[in-house]
Amino acid sequence: MRHAHEFSSPRLRRGELSLGEKFWQISWSLVLLVTLTGCVGLVMLYSAAGGDWEPWADRQAVRLMIGFVLMVGIAVVDIRFWIRNAYTFYAVVLVLLVAVEIRGTIGMGAQRWIDLGFFQLQPSEVMKLALVLSLARYYHSAHPDDVRRLPFLIPPALMTLVPFALVLKQPDLGTGLMLVAGAAAVSWLAGVRIWVFALAGIAGLGAIPVAWQFLHDYQKQRVLTFLNPESDPLGSGYHILQSKIALGSGGVFGKGYMNGTQAHLNFLPEKQTDFIFTMLAEEFGMVGGLILLSLYVILLIYGFAIALRCRHQFGRLVALGVSTMFFLYVFINIAMVMGLIPVVGVPLPLISYGGTALLNLMMGFGLLLCVFVHRDVQMGRRGGFDD
Secondary structure (H helix, E strand, O other): OOOOOOOOHHHHHHOOOOHHHHHHHOOHHHHHHHHHHHHHHHHHHHHHOOOOOOOOHHHHHHHHHHHHHHHHHHHOOOHHHHHHOHHHHHHHHHHHHHHHHHHOEEEOOEEEEEEOOOOEEOHHHHHHHHHHHHHHHHHHOOOOOHHHOHHHHHHHHHHHHHHHHHHHOOOOHHHHHHHHHHHHHHHHHOOOOHHHHHHHHHHHHHOHHHHHHHOOHHHHHHHHHHHOHHHOOOOOOHHHHHHHHHHHHOOOOOOOOOOOHHHHOOOOOOOOOOOHHHHHHHHHHHHHHHHHHHHHHHHHHHHHHHHHHOOOHHHHHHHHHHHHHHHHHHHHHHHHHOOOOOOOOOOOOOOOOOOHHHHHHHHHHHHHHHHHHOOOOOOOOOOOOOO
């Protein structure tokens, strides 16, 4: 990672850098990687529309530009602003999740969005960041011995389970599981003992028969299809079977840009969103897929390196939480299109067509950059200097 321009250590520790100095402190190599990966998404969306900017690539380009501004803007905001307002941010997003239940917009059989007129907001996506920030704040303010006490873990458990329940009601099992997995990762990195997760895992396994009764019919069908997709090749198993055919037909080097038959003859469903990796692998083969995965791995390395260089607990947990969420996006989507896990609605980060998910990812990278810029700032347990 590129070494940032050095300023006087006392000013760094006090967080007294000017806006211009913070701007030069940004890791522009990370910004370049994020932008490059987003451009790969534009190329694939152009192909998905048969060589046309409409209806996906042009809108995605606008969202990328807005996301770029958000990312850089968040990077130069004083990190103490985020720790002091983490709970407020969480509370606002939680209210939005409740608002979805009251007057949310229904699409594709689910009620997940709030219509803002100019934009369809999906609060469950924003909750991923809000939960990371609030948990990082909670654990930052704790004494190391507190994390080992079971009663201390009740508030973070409630902070996770309440939005999880609201997201499940939409219904959106994929996002709900990502919230739980991300919260577990932040808690484990904060020092929560492994036996706590073991107990939670055992309780979760024991609750599966009960949870099965509360799943929607289509969710049950997805699990059954995952176990045996050939049982209904023209119905519930169609998506994953066509995805596997497209992945295999791409071979090592692919069929060529915009020459993928499964995608362009419309055998491959949702090619612009959930199954866009399949289209990429069909057109560019295993080599193209590995190149994209390499970009993702480098972005993850940046995230974990930023966490390791940060001197305060809040920044470390935010960087690790954002990086973990990013990993979950990649892992779940690619495992899904390969038939390794049931089909869930999780987009491929920076590649799939989408609004809130893309902007949420760009905001996440903005928080990563913010941690990098303010990595040497000294913070007390309440986010100040002397507290």
